[in-house]
Amino acid sequence: MDPEKMMEGISKEIFIALKAMAKAKTPEEKLMCSEIVKNLCDSLGVFLSLITEMAQSDGEDGPIPF
Numbered sequence: 001m002d003p004e005k006m007m008e009g010i011s012k013e014i015f016i017a018l019k020a021m022a023k024a025k026t027p028e029e030k031l032m033c034s035e036i037v038k039n040l041c042d043s044l045g046v047f048l049s050l051i052t053e054m055a056q057s058d059g060e061d062g063p064i065p066f
Helices: 003-023 027-057
Strands: none
Touching: 003 027
């Protein structure tokens, strides 16, 4: 799957979970939603970290030997 589409999908799920958290009435529901948001943000962070690493190392070490 295309990483860009995955990041967009994760972002959409974060917004959905945030809306659900706003509608949650009990502390347990809010906790569950906040855990979902945290996990989704961590997942999105993996992609962003990888992009950052690739951008920083681009051209410094030359081509990657295979």
